[in-house]
Amino acid sequence: MNLPTILISLLILAVFIAIVARGICNKKHGKGGCSCGGDCGDCGGGCHCK
Structure with missing residues (x-):
């Protein structure tokens, strides 16, 4: 591996x-x-809003 490849890999x-x-x-x-936008009534149970 050359230096540019190593530097780009480290950056990524x-x-x-x-x-x-x-x-x-x-x-x-x-x-x-929370993908329901804060309206937990529309969630399929995957959102735990407070």
């Missing part, structure tokens, strides 16, 4: 880790993850 890995970390942080703080 860093972006992936940032996206996953952001999702975990949002889930811990109760943000996002």
Whole structure:
């Protein structure tokens, strides 16, 4: 592997880790993850709104 390939791979890995970390942080703080738009009456049970 050459240097540009390694650098691009590390950049893609860093972006992936940032996206996953952001999702975990949002889930811990109760943000996002609700596809019903906040109207839990329309959810099929997959949404746990507060």
